[in-house]
Amino acid sequence: MAKLVGSAAGLGMLVLIGVLLFAFLRQIGAMRQETARQIGRTAAAVLFAACMEWLTAALIFRVTHGNLESAADLAVIFHGPSFRQMHSALQDPAAVSWPIRLLAYPGHALGKALFDQYLLGGAVLALILAVCGACLITARVNRILGRSWAEDGLLLLICLPCTPLVLLPGWASWAAFLASLLFYFLGKRIRPRTIRPLSRSLLAGLIALGAMLSCAVISGMTYGWIG
Amino acid sequence: MSTLKRKARTWGLIAAAVLGIHALMLLLAHLVIQGAFHPGELWTMAVSRLTEPGDATRYLDIARNGYTATGENAINLVFYPLYPLLIRALSVMTGSLPLSGVLISQISYAAASILLFETILLDGDRRCAWDGVLLMALYPFSMFAMGVFSEGLFLLLSIGCLYALRRQRYIAVGILGFLAALTRTQGVLLLFPAVCDIVSRRLGAEKRKLRGKDALILLIPAGFGVYLFINYRLHGNCLQFLQFEAGAPWYQSTRWIGENIATQFQMALDYSGLDWIIYWPQIILYAAALGVLLWGVRRKERISELVYGGVYLGFTYLSGWMISGGRYLMCCVPMYLILCKVKPGMARGLLFLGSGLLFFAYSLFYLIGYAIM
Numbered sequence: 001m002a003k004l005v006g007s008a009a010g011l012g013m014l015v016l017i018g019v020l021l022f023a024f025l026r027q028i029g030a031m032r033q034e035t036a037r038q039i040g041r042t043a044a045a046v047l048f049a050a051c052m053e054w055l056t057a058a059l060i061f062r063v064t065h066g067n068l069e070s071a072a073d074l075a076v077i078f079h080g081p082s083f084r085q086m087h088s089a090l091q092d093p094a095a096v097s098w099p100i101r102l103l104a105y106p107g108h109a110l111g112k113a114l115f116d117q118y119l120l121g122g123a124v125l126a127l128i129l130a131v132c133g134a135c136l137i138t139a140r141v142n143r144i145l146g147r148s149w150a151e152d153g154l155l156l157l158i159c160l161p162c163t164p165l166v167l168l169p170g171w172a173s174w175a176a177f178l179a180s181l182l183f184y185f186l187g188k189r190i191r192p193r194t195i196r197p198l199s200r201s202l203l204a205g206l207i208a209l210g211a212m213l214s215c216a217v218i219s220g221m222t223y224g225w226i227g
Numbered sequence: 228m229s230t231l232k233r234k235a236r237t238w239g240l241i242a243a244a245v246l247g248i249h250a251l252m253l254l255l256a257h258l259v260i261q262g263a264f265h266p267g268e269l270w271t272m273a274v275s276r277l278t279e280p281g282d283a284t285r286y287l288d289i290a291r292n293g294y295t296a297t298g299e300n301a302i303n304l305v306f307y308p309l310y311p312l313l314i315r316a317l318s319v320m321t322g323s324l325p326l327s328g329v330l331i332s333q334i335s336y337a338a339a340s341i342l343l344f345e346t347i348l349l350d351g352d353r354r355c356a357w358d359g360v361l362l363m364a365l366y367p368f369s370m371f372a373m374g375v376f377s378e379g380l381f382l383l384l385s386i387g388c389l390y391a392l393r394r395q396r397y398i399a400v401g402i403l404g405f406l407a408a409l410t411r412t413q414g415v416l417l418l419f420p421a422v423c424d425i426v427s428r429r430l431g432a433e434k435r436k437l438r439g440k441d442a443l444i445l446l447i448p449a450g451f452g453v454y455l456f457i458n459y460r461l462h463g464n465c466l467q468f469l470q471f472e473a474g475a476p477w478y479q480s481t482r483w484i485g486e487n488i489a490t491q492f493q494m495a496l497d498y499s500g501l502d503w504i505i506y507w508p509q510i511i512l513y514a515a516a517l518g519v520l521l522w523g524v525r526r527k528e529r530i531s532e533l534v535y536g537g538v539y540l541g542f543t544y545l546s547g548w549m550i551s552g553g554r555y556l557m558c559c560v561p562m563y564l565i566l567c568k569v570k571p572g573m574a575r576g577l578l579f580l581g582s583g584l585l586f587f588a589y590s591l592f593y594l595i596g597y598a599i600m
Contacts, residue, residue, distance in 0.1 A: 002493040005510070010485025012517050013541055019524050020537050024423065027530050028430035115486035 003117075010114050014124070038138065043131045090118040103174050126173035133180035140187035241344055242337035245364040249333075249373050252587065256594035276594050277374030278325035282306065286375055287324050290314040296461045302471040304461065307454055309409040310377040328375035336372040336379035339386050340364065343560070346390040347567055350529075359567035362578070367508065367585035368553040370593055381411045381558050388417050389532060389560060392424050401443030408450030412542075413558065415451040418444060419538045420531035427530060480547035487547055488513060504592070504599055509552030516540050516562055523565035536561030551600045553589075 022039070025031040089096045090111055093104035111121025257269045278287070285303050289311035295301050310331070317327035340360045347356040363369065363382075372379040384407035391399035400421055407414030421444040428435040455465040464470070472479040488510060495506035520536045536559055543555045556562075569575045593599040 002489040002496070005492045006485040006487075006489025008485075009488035009510075009513060009544075010483060012514070013484050013544075016517060016520060016537050017541075019521060020530070020534055023524050023527075023533065024427065024530050027427045029432070030430070113483060115483045115489075117485075 007114060007117060007120060011124070014113075039131070039135055086122065087119050090122045129173045129177040133177045136180045136184040140184050144187060144190050144192055237344070238341045241341050241360055245340045245360065246333060246337055248364045249370065252370065252590045253373070253594065255587070256591050259591060260595060272594060274325070276596070277329055280374075281600050282377075283325075283328070283375035286311050286314065286328060286377070290318065290324050290328070294457065294461055301461075302474070304458060305468045305471050305477070307377070307410050307412070307414075308457065309406060310380050313380070314375075325375060329373070332372055332374060332376060332379035334379075335383040339379065339382035342383065342386045342390050343563060346386060346393060347564060349390075349393050351567065354571075355567045358569070358575070359563045362566055362582060363557075363563045365579065365582040365586045366557050367512075367582065367589045368557050368599070369586060370590040371554050371557065376554075377410050378554065378557055381407060381414065382560070384410060384414070385417060385558060386560055389420065389535070389564075392420060392531060393529075395428075397421075397425075397438075397440045397443050401446035404444065404447030405450035408447055409454060411558070413539055413555075415448055416535065416538050416542060418447045420535040421447065423534045424531040478548045481545050482547040484513075484541065484544045487544055487549065490547070491549070501598065504597055505550050508589075509549065512553055512556050513540070513544055516556060516559060519562050519565050523561065526565070526568065528561075528565055528568075532561045532564055536565075554600065 022031065022036055026033060026036045089100060089104040090107045093101045093108050096104060107122035107125045108118060109121070110124050111118030114120050114124070253273060254264075254269070257272055258264065260272070261268050277283070285306050288300055289303050289306060289308070292300070294304055294308075310328075313331050314324055314327045317331060318324045321327045321330065340363060343363060344356045344360050347359045372382070384403050388400055388403040388407060391397070391403060400417075404414065404417040404421065407417055425437070425441050425444070429437060454468075458467040459465045461467070471477075491506045491509055495502040495510065498506070516536070517540065520533060520540065523533050523536070539559050539561075540556070543549075543552065543559075549555075566578065569578055589599060
């Protein structure tokens with residue numbers, strides 16, 4: 001429990017630093033209000049999804065082990081062989097080969113900042129990559145399909161169902177980020193289209209519901225595969 | 228009534244209110260302990276709890292003998308020089324070091340409250356300004372501003388610096404920051420809001436040109452530089468104070484916040500006698516301060532002050548083996564600047580009620596003699 005509280009405290013300070021940095025950049029005009037709002041909403045959506053992921057995993061752990069003592073320890077909750085491999089790479093990047101070492105170093109640095117919680121550092125890095133990737137996708141979709149598609153829930157459609165894969169510390173998060181980067185640059189070639197979306201609230205509701213359901217299903221399947 | 232007379236009356240009211248709250252607390256504690264009013268016992272309690280516990284004896288020793296390079300009091304170097312210097316100076320008139328220490332604390336605290344009022348008044352109304360002053364007076368650990376501790380003086384200098392920053396008086400920012408950096412380690416952190424303010428005015432909507440006077444903010448780190456020079460003169464090592472802090476009786480170290488909070492949480496579970504005195508308040512106040520600062524960002528409060536709050540909070544909680552977190556957070560001024568904006572209603576009522584009850588409880592236990600540090 002002490003570790004959980006300490007992790008929350010440390011994460012809270014990191015969030016405050018990020019938020020202050022954004023607020024300062026907005027103040028000096030280095031970032032537009034709209035961009036800051038979009039990043040903020042994306043980060044909030046992805047963070048919410050990450051919390052749901054962790055909660056689901058912790059509840060599964062509670063059912064299978066009968067306690068929540070190790071709820072803060074990601075290495076215990078996600079105990080499959082693939083995670084053990086990732087965990088050891090995050091703890092000691094120098095022991096793995098290139099280019100995996102290159103991918104593991106940022107997660108290692110973050111894990112050091114979270115007092116040697118390397119899986120958590122990897123998860124935080126995955127979160128950051130997910131937010132950046134989602135923003136890149138939204139920006140391009142915004143241009144191709146129009147603002148309402150991007151704002152009303154496409155973000156949820158992209159973020160929530162994929163979170164079991166992209167938010168967990170691992171190579172999938174890097175792959176997803178690189179894919180979104182590729183989409184961003186290739187998407188410049190796609191001309192803008194005029195498509196009439198459904199009524200705003202109905203679209204938002206449908207997308208949100210679909211995203212939450214698919215997230216729950218994919219989460220269950222993923223943890224079954226990991227475990 | 229002229230503006231000056233009106234201001235003087237308001238300032239007098241503020242000073243009377245904040246000092247009156249502390250004096251009332253002293254009296255209430257005495258009545259609770261003794262069951263009746265005994266002036267002699269009240270005086271004894273005041274002397275013992277305001278001039279003898281914890282750091283008070285160290286400040287008085289520095290004021291009396293200065294820093295020493297050898298002997299068991301060499302470790303007094305960890306305490307910054309301005310406050311004991313002022314105690315020594317005032318004692319020439321009062322003839323008593325403890326009395327001078329208490330007077331400097333009380334006068335500084337009253338002046339800090341007045342400055343806080345004026346600072347809030349630059350952006351808000353009188354209701355906000357009074358709320359800020361009362362929240363500072365009712366902060367659970369504000370009783371430390373009564374005795375021989377540097378909190379009162381540091382509050383005066385740091386609030387003065389932020390006030391000068393709001394008014395763009397960079398000479399005052401430099402001088403007050405310099406003095407604050409000579410009072411507490413956290414004083415040097417005032418450089419952050421100063422730089423933030425200048426950069427945002429230069430690059431933001433104002434596009435203000437840099438002026439020569441802006442460089443005066445460098446007096447803030449210069450104050451810290453003077454302290455490092457004192458370290459060097461006495462021990463040949465600029466960072467000697469860190470070595471003393473790492474040893475007895477403080478055993479201080481620098482560790483990430485999460486690790487420190489986790490340690491404090493475990494200590495709270497393991498030591499039932501000290502949990503509600505030391506550890507739970509530190510953990511809860513950290514979470515509360517974090518929440519207040521995030522709320523301040525949402526409300527689009529001044530970014531320079533929010534940055535100062537964040538840096539102050541982070542720096543304070545980087546200390547491993549911390550037992551005075553509640554006292555240190557008393558000087559996180561942005562908390563009062565943000566909380567005073569809570570609108571009248573249930574939230575404001577609960578805020579004052581909670582703060583008042585905690586102030587009463589912790590002041591009482593401190594004056595009784597519990598190990599609140």
